[in-house]
Amino acid sequence: MKRVMKAFNYSDSYLCNNCDSYHVGFMSRSKIKVLEDISTAGHGAIAARIDGIVYVTFHLTPFADQTGSEIRTAQVDSVVESIISKYSDEPLLLMGDTNNPSPLDAARYNETLMCEGDLNYCMDGAINYKPIQHLLDAGLNDLCWYSYSPASSKNSPMSYNMCSDSCSTSIWSPVNGSPSSAKIDYIFGNDKFLEKFGVVHSRVQMNQQTDQASDHYPVELTFTPIL
Template sequence: MMNLLLLLPLLAGLAHAKSNDNYERRGVLTYNILDGGWSDEGQGPRLVLANGTASGPFANYILSNVSPYNNVVAFQELLNWSEDDMKSVTEAFGYSEHYLCQNCDGYHVGFMSRSKIEVLKDISTGGHGAIAARIDGIVYVTFHLTPFTDTEENQERLAQVDSVVKEIISKYSDEPLLLMGDTNNPSPLDLIRYDDTTVCENDSNYCMNGKINYAPIQYLLDAGLNDLCWYEYNVDLNSNFKLSYNQCSNSNPTSIWAHDIGSSSEAKIDYIFGNEKFIEAFGVVHSRVQISQATD
């Protein structure tokens, strides 16, 4: 199963008035952990869950480089995490609040936060679920779409997006909203990066009938969401504009899969989207991709 993801932080300067220099800066992180971060021989340093807490080199990295700078962390692929696991790791990472989905399969999604989490929706999308939560006046959504290929007869990924849009995005369109997670799907905004033949030969999970299937992400864009990695750059897709590696770069393959890069085409399949209300209210300072040895 191809389920390749990154560490994708959005550092956003959040202000009720964009012209106000006295704004409060906050960090938001969406983070998919390979198989929930459980120790696995041969995979290199990863977040290791042991005795109900986090340990190992990557846990130390989280404590030093993630926790101090991010007010909210959205997780995907928390494989077989229990409520006790979530609580213990939340405390170990220096956060006070957490929520682990109740209606998803074993590959849980969840939140850690420094502020109160008001859960709005906890749904099964047919994939690994989705949670919507209001935190400090912003609706945060974490979700994880199936890694398996859509076909004309069974467009499961598109159906999952449809559920998220109808049950969450549309219902909270009058509030600032961030949608974050692993879509396992390229975006039409990134089409200048891709060659259908190369991508579909190496990663058919992204394709339908030999062409990259952009429909799931196009659905999100049509629902009024903006890919915040692109937003501040105002990119003209007809130009020869190129982003540096550490900005809107690929999230597949990550460090875990780099040894097997021949079997996976580079792609950006992980996103932070903001709706119009979010963009109106808050200024996006920086959005960038990071890849670690614990991300999938």
């Protein structure tokens, strides 16, 4: 972590105190004010205020049988109750590894193949989108579906998802398009965020370096204040 901070000129950091061995955390060039640190969201969740924005990161339960997506639904609900609802009046970004597909991306999946190959995503032969649907119902927006227009000074929903699948990389060596391929890592923003900041781009970073760094590709968001 110290090497990464030095390489990117970060001056502050925080690692979750109530997490298990799968730590979640923040690194920043600005001061991090920790708001919440909870253990009920899978591997843990933290919220911090940085430069006037509430940032939330979490890591939901990964490997499981077909009850896994139900477990993640309960974990999402704990984050919504403990953090998202509490800071709904502020610009907020939620990001992390949810280990769950989104209903917004349903068109990209072959449900039969997905459920034959990965019960982790499915219940009773169908993809269980409930964990992500609960985030959408809580007023969060998948920023891969938004784009900012300087001419109109507002964000507009897109008719397509600008982000590719985030899992998995060549570390797991899946066949492209196999049931293992899915978008399960996200950056969500609430309506207050979309009112004050424009989404320049949100994308999954796929390159030779990220292909070997983890079993998931990182998701990147660039945004600008709306003046």
